[in-house]
Amino acid sequence: MVVVGAGHVGMITAMKLAEADIIDEVVLVDIADGLAAGIALDLTHSTALLGFDTKIRGVTTLAEAGTADYVVITAGRARQPGMSRTDLVEVNADIVGSLAREAAQISPNTVMLIVTNPLDEMTHHAWRTSGLPAERVLGMAGVLDSSRFQALVGLAAQASPSSVSALALGSHGDEMVIPLSQARVDRTPIERALPGATVTALVDRARNSGAEVVGLLKSGSAFFAPGASAARMVLAMATDSDEIIAATVRAQGQYGIADGYVGLPTRLGRRGVREIVELPLTQEELGALQTAAARITDRVADLQEATVTS
Secondary structure (H helix, E strand, O other): EEEEOHHHHHHHHHHHHHHHOOEEHHHHHHHHHHHEEEEHHHHOOHHHHHOOOOEEEEEEOOOHOOOEEEEEEEEOOOOOOOOOOOHHHHHHHHHHHHHHHHHHHHHOOOOEEEEEOOOOHHHHHHHHHHHOOOOHHEEEEEEEEHHHHHOOOHEEEHHHHEEEEOOOOOOOOEEOOOOHHHHHEOOOEHHHOOOOOHHHHHHHHHHHHHHHHHHHHHOOOOOHHHHHHHHHHHHHOOOOOOOOOOEEEEEHHHHOOOEEEEEEEEEEEEEOOOOOOOOOOOOOHHHHHHHHHHHHHHHHHHHHHHHOOO
């Protein structure tokens, strides 16, 4: 199991995977000399405290990490002052594309999970550059966005977040779609559990939760929930879980989406995406999901043009 990028998100991903104690070895990879090795040693020092036996290593290259069943890519740059969104896309496309190609060469049977933003475009780019089958390249966004919404609903309804059932689909951004027809609080439809205006506000807050965290931190961005979400997806695959979770995957006709990566309900297995689950959405929800897919496709086309001409 390899986690590329030993920043905060990569560190939390590695920690949660190690704590689960079902993976033989977690290898952190980062080009910064000593960073991955230092974090790996620090995490290793906690094994007796936390009661797990997972081996943890830190290296500077994918070649040193060796073959892996799963590769999680968290590496990439955050947007800096004066940098346009296009600049960020192109910079991270270079990073993710290079890593995806190398990881696929070293581990041709791996499953690749993308965490780097902008998530939707980077997942498609990793699939295209790696040459791996689409079912073995997926993106982490829906698990995170679903968890954020569940937590916010739990606070508003004075209920346990674990009693809230909801999925965040579509894009990891403005076109996030939370099908309220499928959302429940203690098995009660959400629109009966909370006033409509409250629910609408919670959807908006979930959609903008990443920016809210950034605003509060003043420096840096969310890392605990994103890292835990990435680990949750890997563990769902490693245990061949039967749960339905949201993931950025390549549709091929499901929900009327002909082709392209978008957040959809899935069942994951040891070899990646086992099934895209088609839920009975309302016409409005279905239309919003199709719009999200179309806009992601437009952005991917812009990215492909930029990477070809650069």
